[in-house]
Amino acid sequence: MPGKVITITSGKGGVGKTTATANLAAALAATGDRVVCIDADIGLRNLDVVMGLENRIVYDLVDVIEGRCRLRQAMIRDKRMPELFLIPAAQTRDKSAISPSDMVRLADELRPDNDWIFIDSPAGIERGFRNATAPADSIIVITNPEISAVRDADRIIGLIEAEEKGPGRLIINRVKMDMVRREEMLSPDDVIELLAIELLGIIPEDESVILSTNRGMPIALDGNNRAGQAFRNIARRIRGEEVPFMDLEEKGGLFGYLGRLIKPRG
Amino acid sequence: MNDFLSRIFGRERKSAQQAKERLQLVLIHDRTDFNPGKMEQLKDELIETISRYIEIDPASVRIEMTQEGREQRLIADIPLQRTGRRRLS
Numbered sequence: 494m495p496g497k498v499i500t501i502t503s504g505k506g507g508v509g510k511t512t513a514t515a516n517l518a519a520a521l522a523a524t525g526d527r528v529v530c531i532d533a534d535i536g537l538r539n540l541d542v543v544m545g546l547e548n549r550i551v552y553d554l555v556d557v558i559e560g561r562c563r564l565r566q567a568m569i570r571d572k573r574m575p576e577l578f579l580i581p582a583a584q585t586r587d588k589s590a591i592s593p594s595d596m597v598r599l600a601d602e603l604r605p606d607n608d609w610i611f612i613d614s615p616a617g618i619e620r621g622f623r624n625a626t627a628p629a630d631s632i633i634v635i636t637n638p639e640i641s642a643v644r645d646a647d648r649i650i651g652l653i654e655a656e657e658k659g660p661g662r663l664i665i666n667r668v669k670m671d672m673v674r675r676e677e678m679l680s681p682d683d684v685i686e687l688l689a690i691e692l693l694g695i696i697p698e699d700e701s702v703i704l705s706t707n708r709g710m711p712i713a714l715d716g717n718n719r720a721g722q723a724f725r726n727i728a729r730r731i732r733g734e735e736v737p738f739m740d741l742e743e744k745g746g747l748f749g750y751l752g753r754l755i756k757p758r759g
Numbered sequence: 760m761n762d763f764l765s766r767i768f769g770r771e772r773k774s775a776q777q778a779k780e781r782l783q784l785v786l787i788h789d790r791t792d793f794n795p796g797k798m799e800q801l802k803d804e805l806i807e808t809i810s811r812y813i814e815i816d817p818a819s820v821r822i823e824m825t826q827e828g829r830e831q832r833l834i835a836d837i838p839l840q841r842t843g844r845r846r847l848s
Contacts, residue, residue, distance in 0.1 A: 644782060654829075678775055679775050
Protein backbone atom coordinates (compact mmCIF):
# COMPACT_ATOMS: atom_id res chain seq x y z
CA MET A 494 0.00 0.00 0.00
CA PRO A 495 1.45 3.41 -0.88
CA GLY A 496 2.32 5.70 2.00
CA LYS A 497 0.05 8.45 3.26
CA VAL A 498 1.09 12.10 3.28
CA ILE A 499 0.02 13.95 6.42
CA THR A 500 0.61 17.67 6.74
CA ILE A 501 0.70 19.31 10.16
CA THR A 502 -0.30 22.95 10.13
CA SER A 503 -1.70 25.63 12.44
CA GLY A 504 -1.73 29.11 10.98
CA LYS A 505 -0.27 30.63 14.12
CA GLY A 506 3.37 29.98 14.97
CA GLY A 507 4.57 28.47 18.21
CA VAL A 508 1.62 26.19 18.94
CA GLY A 509 3.59 22.96 18.54
CA LYS A 510 3.63 21.90 14.87
CA THR A 511 7.25 20.85 14.90
CA THR A 512 7.02 19.08 18.25
CA ALA A 513 3.91 17.23 17.09
CA THR A 514 5.54 16.25 13.79
CA ALA A 515 8.62 14.85 15.54
CA ASN A 516 6.58 12.99 18.14
CA LEU A 517 3.95 11.48 15.86
CA ALA A 518 6.64 10.39 13.40
CA ALA A 519 8.69 8.83 16.22
CA ALA A 520 5.64 7.10 17.71
CA LEU A 521 4.72 5.58 14.34
CA ALA A 522 8.30 4.57 13.60
CA ALA A 523 8.49 2.94 17.05
CA THR A 524 5.72 0.57 15.98
CA GLY A 525 7.81 -0.51 12.99
CA ASP A 526 6.35 1.73 10.29
CA ARG A 527 8.67 3.46 7.89
CA VAL A 528 8.30 7.23 8.31
CA VAL A 529 9.79 10.27 6.56
CA CYS A 530 9.46 13.78 7.99
CA ILE A 531 9.86 16.79 5.74
CA ASP A 532 10.61 20.19 7.24
CA ALA A 533 8.81 22.56 4.86
CA ASP A 534 9.72 25.68 6.81
CA ILE A 535 12.41 26.88 4.46
CA GLY A 536 14.69 29.50 5.98
CA LEU A 537 13.56 28.64 9.51
CA ARG A 538 14.79 25.08 9.86
CA ASN A 539 13.82 23.52 13.21
CA LEU A 540 12.63 19.95 12.89
CA ASP A 541 16.28 18.82 12.80
CA VAL A 542 17.03 20.12 16.31
CA VAL A 543 13.76 18.84 17.74
CA MET A 544 14.60 15.38 16.39
CA GLY A 545 18.23 15.69 17.51
CA LEU A 546 19.64 15.28 13.99
CA GLU A 547 21.14 18.74 13.43
CA ASN A 548 24.70 17.45 13.22
CA ARG A 549 24.00 15.05 10.37
CA ILE A 550 22.68 17.41 7.72
CA VAL A 551 24.50 17.42 4.41
CA TYR A 552 21.76 17.99 1.88
CA ASP A 553 18.33 19.58 2.30
CA LEU A 554 14.89 19.82 0.73
CA VAL A 555 15.89 22.49 -1.79
CA ASP A 556 18.94 20.42 -2.85
CA VAL A 557 16.57 17.55 -3.66
CA ILE A 558 14.10 19.74 -5.54
CA GLU A 559 16.86 21.44 -7.55
CA GLY A 560 18.56 18.14 -8.34
CA ARG A 561 21.85 18.71 -6.49
CA CYS A 562 21.50 15.37 -4.74
CA ARG A 563 19.48 12.20 -4.93
CA LEU A 564 16.46 11.88 -2.67
CA ARG A 565 18.11 9.16 -0.58
CA GLN A 566 21.11 11.39 0.11
CA ALA A 567 18.92 14.05 1.73
CA MET A 568 17.07 11.54 3.93
CA ILE A 569 18.80 11.56 7.32
CA ARG A 570 18.30 8.36 9.26
CA ASP A 571 17.26 8.80 12.90
CA LYS A 572 19.77 7.91 15.62
CA ARG A 573 17.48 5.51 17.46
CA MET A 574 15.02 4.24 14.92
CA PRO A 575 16.26 2.87 11.63
CA GLU A 576 12.83 3.34 10.01
CA LEU A 577 12.60 7.08 10.74
CA PHE A 578 14.01 9.70 8.35
CA LEU A 579 14.20 13.48 8.11
CA ILE A 580 14.45 15.66 5.03
CA PRO A 581 15.58 18.98 6.53
CA ALA A 582 14.58 22.45 5.35
CA ALA A 583 17.14 24.63 3.62
CA GLN A 584 18.35 27.33 5.96
CA THR A 585 19.81 29.80 3.49
CA ARG A 586 16.94 30.03 1.02
CA ASP A 587 13.34 31.19 1.23
CA LYS A 588 9.92 29.75 0.54
CA SER A 589 9.96 30.76 -3.10
CA ALA A 590 12.73 28.20 -3.73
CA ILE A 591 10.08 25.50 -4.09
CA SER A 592 6.54 25.32 -5.46
CA PRO A 593 3.46 23.28 -4.57
CA SER A 594 4.01 21.08 -7.64
CA ASP A 595 7.61 20.36 -6.52
CA MET A 596 6.18 19.09 -3.24
CA VAL A 597 3.59 16.95 -5.04
CA ARG A 598 6.35 15.33 -7.13
CA LEU A 599 8.51 14.72 -4.07
CA ALA A 600 5.61 13.12 -2.19
CA ASP A 601 4.85 10.88 -5.17
CA GLU A 602 8.45 9.74 -5.13
CA LEU A 603 8.33 8.96 -1.39
CA ARG A 604 4.95 7.18 -1.23
CA PRO A 605 5.95 3.77 -2.66
CA ASP A 606 8.74 3.07 -0.14
CA ASN A 607 7.35 4.66 3.02
CA ASP A 608 4.29 4.15 5.19
CA TRP A 609 3.95 7.74 6.35
CA ILE A 610 5.25 11.05 5.07
CA PHE A 611 4.84 13.89 7.57
CA ILE A 612 5.17 17.46 6.39
CA ASP A 613 5.84 20.12 9.01
CA SER A 614 4.22 23.27 7.62
CA PRO A 615 5.54 26.77 8.27
CA ALA A 616 3.28 29.22 10.13
CA GLY A 617 1.19 31.54 8.02
CA ILE A 618 -1.10 31.11 5.04
CA GLU A 619 1.29 32.07 2.25
CA ARG A 620 3.44 30.10 -0.18
CA GLY A 621 5.00 27.90 2.51
CA PHE A 622 1.58 26.76 3.70
CA ARG A 623 0.52 25.97 0.13
CA ASN A 624 3.75 24.04 -0.46
CA ALA A 625 3.12 21.99 2.66
CA THR A 626 -0.54 21.22 1.99
CA ALA A 627 -0.41 20.60 -1.79
CA PRO A 628 0.63 16.91 -1.58
CA ALA A 629 -1.37 16.10 1.60
CA ASP A 630 -3.66 13.08 1.76
CA SER A 631 -4.89 14.40 5.07
CA ILE A 632 -4.23 17.43 7.22
CA ILE A 633 -3.81 17.78 10.94
CA VAL A 634 -4.56 21.20 12.39
CA ILE A 635 -2.90 21.89 15.70
CA THR A 636 -3.93 24.64 18.08
CA ASN A 637 -3.63 25.79 21.69
CA PRO A 638 -6.65 26.69 23.84
CA GLU A 639 -5.91 30.39 23.31
CA ILE A 640 -8.00 32.92 21.49
CA SER A 641 -5.45 33.85 18.81
CA ALA A 642 -4.42 30.26 18.08
CA VAL A 643 -8.04 29.13 17.76
CA ARG A 644 -8.88 32.00 15.45
CA ASP A 645 -5.94 31.20 13.19
CA ALA A 646 -6.82 27.50 13.24
CA ASP A 647 -10.31 28.39 12.04
CA ARG A 648 -8.86 30.39 9.17
CA ILE A 649 -6.64 27.45 8.21
CA ILE A 650 -9.59 25.04 8.33
CA GLY A 651 -11.46 27.35 5.96
CA LEU A 652 -8.52 27.39 3.54
CA ILE A 653 -8.16 23.61 3.70
CA GLU A 654 -11.85 23.21 2.90
CA ALA A 655 -11.58 25.65 0.00
CA GLU A 656 -8.72 23.53 -1.40
CA GLU A 657 -10.88 20.42 -0.92
CA LYS A 658 -8.24 18.93 1.36
CA GLY A 659 -10.52 19.07 4.34
CA PRO A 660 -11.95 19.08 6.76
CA GLY A 661 -8.79 18.08 8.61
CA ARG A 662 -8.48 16.70 12.10
CA LEU A 663 -7.65 18.63 15.25
CA ILE A 664 -4.97 18.34 17.92
CA ILE A 665 -5.34 20.64 20.93
CA ASN A 666 -1.88 21.13 22.41
CA ARG A 667 -0.71 22.48 25.76
CA VAL A 668 -3.98 22.11 27.64
CA LYS A 669 -3.64 23.10 31.30
CA MET A 670 -6.36 21.13 33.02
CA ASP A 671 -6.04 23.05 36.29
CA MET A 672 -6.81 26.29 34.43
CA VAL A 673 -9.66 24.62 32.53
CA ARG A 674 -11.12 23.50 35.85
CA ARG A 675 -10.99 27.08 37.13
CA GLU A 676 -12.67 28.18 33.87
CA GLU A 677 -9.66 30.32 33.07
CA MET A 678 -8.75 28.50 29.88
CA LEU A 679 -10.90 27.41 26.94
CA SER A 680 -11.74 23.76 27.53
CA PRO A 681 -11.14 21.14 24.84
CA ASP A 682 -14.87 20.95 24.21
CA ASP A 683 -15.10 24.75 23.83
CA VAL A 684 -12.40 24.56 21.16
CA ILE A 685 -14.06 21.62 19.39
CA GLU A 686 -17.40 23.39 19.44
CA LEU A 687 -15.88 26.57 17.97
CA LEU A 688 -13.87 24.88 15.25
CA ALA A 689 -16.35 22.08 14.54
CA ILE A 690 -13.90 19.52 13.19
CA GLU A 691 -13.01 16.02 14.26
CA LEU A 692 -10.78 15.74 17.32
CA LEU A 693 -7.66 13.64 16.90
CA GLY A 694 -6.24 14.20 20.36
CA ILE A 695 -5.43 16.45 23.29
CA ILE A 696 -1.91 16.98 24.62
CA PRO A 697 -1.67 18.13 28.23
CA GLU A 698 0.78 20.89 29.07
CA ASP A 699 3.90 19.22 30.41
CA GLU A 700 7.32 20.62 31.27
CA SER A 701 8.91 17.35 30.18
CA VAL A 702 8.17 18.28 26.57
CA ILE A 703 10.72 21.10 26.87
CA LEU A 704 13.23 18.82 28.59
CA SER A 705 12.92 16.23 25.85
CA THR A 706 13.27 18.90 23.17
CA ASN A 707 16.39 20.18 24.94
CA ARG A 708 17.83 16.70 24.55
CA GLY A 709 16.58 16.18 21.01
CA MET A 710 14.65 13.11 22.06
CA PRO A 711 10.90 12.97 21.33
CA ILE A 712 8.73 12.66 24.44
CA ALA A 713 6.60 10.06 22.64
CA LEU A 714 9.45 7.61 23.31
CA ASP A 715 9.17 8.18 27.07
CA GLY A 716 6.91 5.38 28.25
CA ASN A 717 5.86 7.06 31.49
CA ASN A 718 4.99 10.56 30.38
CA ARG A 719 1.39 11.68 29.86
CA ALA A 720 2.14 14.02 26.98
CA GLY A 721 4.14 11.20 25.40
CA GLN A 722 1.20 8.85 25.95
CA ALA A 723 -1.12 11.40 24.30
CA PHE A 724 1.16 11.50 21.23
CA ARG A 725 1.31 7.70 21.08
CA ASN A 726 -2.48 7.54 21.24
CA ILE A 727 -2.77 10.02 18.39
CA ALA A 728 -0.30 7.97 16.35
CA ARG A 729 -2.51 4.93 16.82
CA ARG A 730 -5.60 6.89 15.76
CA ILE A 731 -3.71 7.98 12.64
CA ARG A 732 -3.19 4.28 11.90
CA GLY A 733 -6.94 3.88 12.12
CA GLU A 734 -7.19 2.31 15.56
CA GLU A 735 -9.96 3.27 17.95
CA VAL A 736 -8.23 4.60 21.03
CA PRO A 737 -10.26 6.07 23.89
CA PHE A 738 -9.37 9.62 24.84
CA MET A 739 -7.11 9.93 27.85
CA ASP A 740 -8.64 11.05 31.09
CA LEU A 741 -6.84 14.34 31.65
CA GLU A 742 -8.64 15.11 34.87
CA GLU A 743 -7.64 13.42 38.04
CA LYS A 744 -11.24 12.70 38.95
CA GLY A 745 -12.61 11.64 35.60
CA GLY A 746 -15.32 13.42 33.70
CA LEU A 747 -13.43 14.68 30.69
CA PHE A 748 -13.64 11.42 28.83
CA GLY A 749 -17.41 11.39 29.03
CA TYR A 750 -18.01 14.76 27.53
CA LEU A 751 -15.30 14.42 24.92
CA GLY A 752 -16.81 11.13 23.88
CA ARG A 753 -20.04 12.93 23.12
CA LEU A 754 -18.27 15.60 21.11
CA ILE A 755 -16.43 13.22 18.84
CA LYS A 756 -19.74 12.12 17.44
CA PRO A 757 -21.48 15.43 16.96
CA ARG A 758 -25.10 15.60 17.80
CA GLY A 759 -27.61 15.65 14.98
CA MET B 760 -20.48 49.42 33.67
CA ASN B 761 -21.83 45.91 33.44
CA ASP B 762 -18.39 44.56 34.21
CA PHE B 763 -18.12 46.91 37.14
CA LEU B 764 -21.48 45.88 38.57
CA SER B 765 -20.84 42.20 38.17
CA ARG B 766 -17.50 42.59 39.91
CA ILE B 767 -19.15 44.32 42.84
CA PHE B 768 -21.66 41.54 43.15
CA GLY B 769 -18.93 38.96 42.75
CA ARG B 770 -20.42 37.52 39.60
CA GLU B 771 -17.73 38.26 37.10
CA ARG B 772 -17.85 35.89 34.17
CA LYS B 773 -14.88 33.57 33.98
CA SER B 774 -12.30 34.45 31.37
CA ALA B 775 -12.76 31.17 29.48
CA GLN B 776 -16.41 32.06 28.90
CA GLN B 777 -15.43 35.51 27.68
CA ALA B 778 -12.85 34.03 25.33
CA LYS B 779 -15.42 31.63 23.92
CA GLU B 780 -18.04 34.33 23.34
CA ARG B 781 -15.53 36.68 21.72
CA LEU B 782 -14.30 33.89 19.47
CA GLN B 783 -17.83 32.92 18.44
CA LEU B 784 -18.41 36.43 17.15
CA VAL B 785 -15.04 36.92 15.52
CA LEU B 786 -15.16 33.55 13.73
CA ILE B 787 -18.53 34.31 12.18
CA HIS B 788 -17.09 37.43 10.60
CA ASP B 789 -13.78 35.79 9.65
CA ARG B 790 -15.58 32.97 7.88
CA THR B 791 -17.89 35.13 5.86
CA ASP B 792 -15.97 38.35 5.36
CA PHE B 793 -19.15 39.93 6.66
CA ASN B 794 -18.82 42.65 9.28
CA PRO B 795 -21.31 44.44 11.51
CA GLY B 796 -21.27 47.47 9.18
CA LYS B 797 -22.32 45.39 6.19
CA MET B 798 -24.95 43.74 8.34
CA GLU B 799 -26.52 47.14 9.12
CA GLN B 800 -26.44 48.04 5.45
CA LEU B 801 -28.09 44.76 4.51
CA LYS B 802 -30.74 45.34 7.15
CA ASP B 803 -31.53 48.83 5.85
CA GLU B 804 -31.81 47.66 2.27
CA LEU B 805 -33.88 44.67 3.26
CA ILE B 806 -36.32 46.91 5.14
CA GLU B 807 -36.51 49.26 2.20
CA THR B 808 -37.20 46.49 -0.30
CA ILE B 809 -39.75 44.63 1.79
CA SER B 810 -41.56 47.85 2.69
CA ARG B 811 -42.35 48.33 -0.97
CA TYR B 812 -44.50 45.20 -0.82
CA ILE B 813 -45.84 45.01 2.69
CA GLU B 814 -45.97 47.22 5.72
CA ILE B 815 -43.45 46.12 8.31
CA ASP B 816 -42.25 47.43 11.65
CA PRO B 817 -38.70 48.60 10.91
CA ALA B 818 -37.74 48.97 14.56
CA SER B 819 -38.31 45.31 15.35
CA VAL B 820 -36.47 43.80 12.41
CA ARG B 821 -33.73 41.42 13.57
CA ILE B 822 -31.03 39.91 11.41
CA GLU B 823 -28.46 37.56 12.81
CA MET B 824 -25.89 35.05 11.76
CA THR B 825 -26.16 31.66 13.41
CA GLN B 826 -23.95 28.65 13.10
CA GLU B 827 -24.25 24.94 13.44
CA GLY B 828 -20.95 23.13 13.10
CA ARG B 829 -19.18 24.86 10.22
CA GLU B 830 -22.46 25.81 8.53
CA GLN B 831 -23.61 29.38 8.86
CA ARG B 832 -27.05 30.77 8.36
CA LEU B 833 -28.41 34.26 8.06
CA ILE B 834 -31.71 34.58 9.88
CA ALA B 835 -34.05 37.52 9.46
CA ASP B 836 -37.05 38.05 11.69
CA ILE B 837 -39.33 40.67 10.16
CA PRO B 838 -42.53 41.44 12.07
CA LEU B 839 -45.34 43.00 10.06
CA GLN B 840 -46.90 46.28 11.13
CA ARG B 841 -49.74 45.74 13.53
CA THR B 842 -52.98 46.78 11.90
CA GLY B 843 -56.58 46.33 12.77
CA ARG B 844 -58.17 43.46 10.95
CA ARG B 845 -59.18 44.63 7.55
CA ARG B 846 -62.85 44.41 6.88
CA LEU B 847 -63.84 42.80 3.68
CA SER B 848 -67.16 44.43 3.11
